[in-house]
Amino acid sequence: MRKVLLSLVVLAGAASTACATASAKASPDRPTLEVPAPPTKVIEQTALPEPPPDPVPELPAAQPANTRTSKPSASREPARDTKPEAPTTTTEPPPAPVTPVTAPPQLRPSGTPDPSEAAKQVQITIDRARQALKAVNTQGFPKARQDIYRNAVLTLTQAEEALKKSDFENAKKLAQKVEDTAKELQR
Numbered sequence: 001m002r003k004v005l006l007s008l009v010v011l012a013g014a015a016s017t018a019c020a021t022a023s024a025k026a027s028p029d030r031p032t033l034e035v036p037a038p039p040t041k042v043i044e045q046t047a048l049p050e051p052p053p054d055p056v057p058e059l060p061a062a063q064p065a066n067t068r069t070s071k072p073s074a075s076r077e078p079a080r081d082t083k084p085e086a087p088t089t090t091t092e093p094p095p096a097p098v099t100p101v102t103a104p105p106q107l108r109p110s111g112t113p114d115p116s117e118a119a120k121q122v123q124i125t126i127d128r129a130r131q132a133l134k135a136v137n138t139q140g141f142p143k144a145r146q147d148i149y150r151n152a153v154l155t156l157t158q159a160e161e162a163l164k165k166s167d168f169e170n171a172k173k174l175a176q177k178v179e180d181t182a183k184e185l186q187r
Contacts, residue, residue, distance in 0.1 A: 118168040125175040126159055132182035145185060152181040 133156065138149055159174035 115166065115168070119163065119166075122159075122163050122168050122171045122175065125172050125179070126156065126163065129156055129159070129175045129179040129182065132179050132186075136182055136185045141185075148181065149185060152178045152185070155181075 133149075133152060136149060138146060141149065155174050156178045159171045159178065162168075162171035162174060
């Protein structure tokens with residue numbers, strides 16, 4: 001027991017002298033950095049182009065003004081039976097034919113076929129995957145491989161649903177995954 005106490009005292013003494021001799025190094029004096037003032041913010045005023053005025057429809061041809069504002073009284077002489085003047089007809093050129101406004105073309109990433117072409121390509125991929133699944137003989141498959149086959153059938157159904165929703169990219173990826181899985185199951 002004495003040896004243990006003696007060794008503890010020696011270790012405690014050694015540990016305390018190690019802490020007493022250690023000293024922190026002083027950091028060297030460095031000059032302070034001078035931070036420049038931030039640059040002034042200049043905002044250029046640009047004049048916005050004035051929008052074109054709204055088109056105004058052409059005014060109809062001027063009609064002769066009716067000078068009478070009230071009905072003639074009964075005490076006046078009956079009106080003469082005269083033929084009314086023929087209204088003056090002006091020959092205006094017919095308005096310019098209105099050109100139908102065409103919708104702007106749809107934007108799509110470069111290399112992406114139009115929707116009808118993409119649908120055809122995806123349908124071909126789905127048909128190829130379905131044929132590959134039909135070629136798989138599941139007789140004698142262990143349970144794990146049968147589960148893989150069932151998941152492939154479900155994935156093919158998801159690809160068909162994505163095609164119906166016009167999600168061509170996702171439908172094609174799913175169909176390719178099914179086709180690859182079917183090829184692996186055939187080995």
